[in-house]
Amino acid sequence: MCAGAFGEKEVLLPERMLQFVHLPQQMPEKRNVLRRRTDFDEIYRQFEPDEAARQASRCSQCGVPFCLIHCPLHNNIPDWLKLAAEGRLEDAYEISSATNNFPEICGRICPQDRLCEGNCVLEKGHGAVTIGAVERFITDTAFERGWVKPIRPHRELALSVGIVGAGPAGLAAAEELRRQGYAVDVYDRYDRVGGLLIYGIPNFKLEKEVVLRRWRLLEESGVRFHLNTTLGKDISLETLRQRHAAVLIATGVYKPRELGGPGVGLEGIVPALDYLIASNRKGLGDPVPAFESGLLNAAGKQVVVIGGGDTAMDCVRTAVRQGATSVKCLYRRDRANMPGSMREVKNAEEEGVEFVWLAAPEAFFGEGSVRAVRAVRMRLGMPDASGRQSVHPEEGGHFMVPADLVIKALGFDPEPLPVLWNEPQLEVTRHGMVKINHRTFMTSLPGVFAAGDIVRGASLVVWAIRDGRDAAAQIHSYIQQSAQLAEAAD
Ligand code: FAD
Ligand code: SF4
Ligand code: SF4
Secondary structure, three states, rough: OOEEEEEEEEEEOOOOOOHHHOOOOOOOOOOOOOOOOOOOOOOEOOOOOHHHHHHOOOHHHOOOOOOHHHOOOOOOOHHHHHHHHHHOHHHHHHHHHHHHOOHHHHHHHHHOOOOOOOOOOOOOOOOOOOOOHHHHHHHHHHHHHHHOOOOOOOOOOOOEEEEEOOHHHHHHHHHHHHHHHEEEEEEOOOOOOHHHHOOOOOOOOOOOOHHHHHHHHHHOOOEEEEEOOOOOOOOHHHHHHOOEEEEEEEOOOOOOOOOOOOOEEEEEEEHHHHHHHHHHHOOOOOOOOHHHOOOOOOOOEEEEEEEOOOOHHHHHHHHHHOOOOEEEOOOOOOOOHHHOOOOHHHHHHHHEEEEEEEEEEEEEEEEOOOOOOEEEEEEEEOOOOOOOOEEEEEEEEEEEEOOOOEOOOEEOOOOHHHHHHHHHHOOOOOOEOOOOOOOOOOOOOEEEOOHHHHHHHHOOOOHHHHHHHHHOOOOOHHHOOOOOEEEEEO
């Protein structure tokens, strides 16, 4: 080991890479489970500088880095790991932020076990390099040290781009276009910036200050936000097309998939996002009548969450923190076939959530309000066309689960946008997603582009960032080409 400086702090740095032979994998410490069940603070502590350096030094600097290949942003992971191991954090930040607009957010909430870390060559045998935690450490440190600066474009262009949706796709595109010198106007129906980062994902995974500081930075960079502005209600797509040289649609998918069965309309059966938005707003200090009345509050209740994705995991863990008396997650497949991150399942189990695998709801009982769910045991069959194992109900396999709050977390679909926005020319796929040319990101409307969940369906933050960046590059070349054509015609 050799001594190195992290700001004022002197730390011991590893002398070389490939330390996986000597150093075991170490994730950032998790907060005590009894403590974290009672608050909404993030559960992972930040690495200390020497821990981050040591963990980064485990990387074997692969010639063909599978971690990089499986990161949707193709982050230069081996390079910034080496720099972090050497204590050159400002350089590591420069490299990391060159390919990712929000590395500290991805470091916290990417399902790394399915992406970079799940594909690290050390995963089998030694334990993957803790890539996400180092990525988060680098950018959190950059913010603390003042290395993250507002954008000052080399030249200001007279043209503007309108972006609808202030989620990760819209924000990544806004940053990239502002860097090119465009005036950027972002419109969102919410009163805060961040999309699902602010109102969907709970604080214990992503503290809201992390999102709010990005909002402040974008404003300081000159991005103009028009909040409480709903496309199709307060403003039309036609107006935006006239106002801006190009428009990007990044509005995400929000229509909850519905449950069927008798009693499904009983009070106390609520959509997951309504429940999570109420909880996040409460945490941000907003008045939330449906929370105060108890409708969207799990305190003192027997909670049943239906679904097996990230949204379901966020609901069960929110219910624990709100003081539910019991929290059960009903999922019709088994643990191995669950779409949610295994890391999140483990965290939920530690916090006291009971998973009822191979169980599907059939009917809901209660007088006015729900009191119980009748579920049926399922068995797995042969894989279907998509490769996933089919599920079939077991004959006579019924059982009752007591419940005063049932949260439906079955996924999301897009709303019928051409109708809502009165834009019949806007083409959508048979699933209702906005149709784009995947090379140009342009929709069927000239000069109108689309990115993020509204194109790919409910996905991941890291993919939304990737799409936002790619769409911004295509918007830039579209505007340049249009200007050249106009010049040639003069
Ligand atoms: P969004 O984040 O949905 O943003 C869309 C924005 O458009 C919103 O601000 C919305 O208000 C605005 N908008 C919509 N319609 C209009 C309109 N008509 N006019 C004006 N504005 C409009 N991904 C991960 O990688 N890790 C996780 O841990 C994770 N957890 C999740 C937990 C939950 C509960 C949910 C629901 C999703 C989670 N995801 C997670 C998925 C991730 O949040 C999304 O894939 C990502 O946010 C999509 O980004 P986006 O910019 O396309 O859309
Ligand atoms: Fe891994 Fe996500 Fe970071 Fe890529 S962006 S390196 S997938 S944590
Ligand atoms: Fe390092 Fe693992 Fe990536 Fe190889 S796959 S470069 S060991 S992080």
